[in-house]
Amino acid sequence: MAKATRKQVLGRGLSALLKDPEQDIKSAEDKNADKLVGHIVELELTSIEVNPFQPRTSFNEESLRELASSIKELGVIQPITVRKLEFNKYQLVSGERRFRASKLIGLETIPAYIRIANDQESLEMALVENIQRQDLDPIEIALSYQRLIDEINLTQEQLSERVGKNRSTIANYLRLLKLDPIIQTGMRDGFLSMGHGRALINIEDPQVQLDIYEKILERSLSVRDTEKLVREISGATPAKAAAKTKPMPTEFKKGIKEFTDYLGTKVDIKVAAKGKGKLIIPFNSEEDFNRIKKLIQGEA
Incomplete structure (x- = not known):
């Protein structure tokens, strides 16, 4: 029943815009763009592709099934957001869980807001909307912040304004990316908290x-x-x-110089806390080793 109501909202004019290639809207400046862009439209799931800029890389299957069950009973309450690519072809900006859950129960259409955006704008919209609206793990959030800084060329101050977070909060997330990759994986898998x-x-x-x-x-x-x-x-x-x-005894320092001068190579001494130590005599080749050996044995 809810699905039928949403379809009635479209009206004949809007439905014709979607199905008529001669009236295809490619930019916000095109005729009738205002009738399509920003409106809720019932789109066929087969006309929508997932967003390669999606920051979430894993989806909990049990959570998806629960969402699918809810959608089956109540319909898709919150429309997804898509950007128009070409005639009857769209790309997800946000709402991939709703999109996946709808496919899981065999729905043919889904309510969607249509946007027209280039790749950079799509990336920014996807990252910002997902950071604000999805339950991302700390590393996914940190990676999203880093992508916004690197690929959209935002400063931390600008990023703070875009996502509505304090600059210190953003800095704390970004610091997590300095952790060893194994630890980052542990955080993504839920073994560690932020x-x-x-x-x-x-x-x-x-x-x-x-x-x-x-x-x-x-x-x-x-x-x-x-x-x-x-x-x-x-x-x-x-x-x-x-x-x-501990400070090296004067006698040891004097001895290092004497050994170095006599053997013709940089001699070093390692002394432990209790006074025990090692005399280190480096050599450059077998020939050099034999030369030093003879000097030590007094054969030179």
């Missing part, structure tokens, strides 16, 4: 990030527990380094 990711960002060493990530999974650490662990590791590292780094 709070976990923000805590891990404070660790620069990727391997240490991964070590903490494994501890989060093994121990089911909360964000607060993770922040505490990060503080402990960040605070311990400089202390350990300072404990190991």
Whole structure:
């Protein structure tokens, strides 16, 4: 019943515009464009293609089935948005979940707002609308922000105005992209929250990030527990380094110079905290090795 009501809204004139190639509208300046663009139109699903700029890359099957069941009972309450490509051919700007769910239950048409936009405008509309209206994971949001900055050439300040978010919020999302790819995948799969990711960002060493990530999974650490662990590791590292780094005794410095002068190669000394150490004598070839050997043995 709801579907029939939507079709009546179209009227004969608008229906004729959609089906008559001679009256095909290609730009907002074309005759009768105002009668089509911005209006709700019942479009055939077969005339719509998915948007290659869609920031969402995965769709929960169970959630789609629930949406499909709702659409079957109530119809598509919120129209999708499409851009017109050519005669009777459209591309999704937003509403891919509604589009997929409608196909899932075998609907032939779907209500849609029609826009006319170039690729750049379509990308911006898709990214902005999806950021605002879809339940994207933190990495998908971060990637969408980055694409808007890179491909639309927006500054963070301009992006803040477009999406209605504080600049600091956008910066926090973008920082997540500096995490190790394995950790980013964990966030996309729901193993980590954005709070976990923000805590891990404070660790620069990727391997240490991964070590903490494994501890989060093994121990089911909360964000607060993770922040505490990060503080402990960040605070311990400089202390350990300072404990190991002691001033080299004057005798050792003098010895390095004497060894270097005598052997004709840059000699180094590594000294541990308890006084034990290593004498490092580099060589450039087998011939150089034999030369140094003879000098050490007193054969030169």
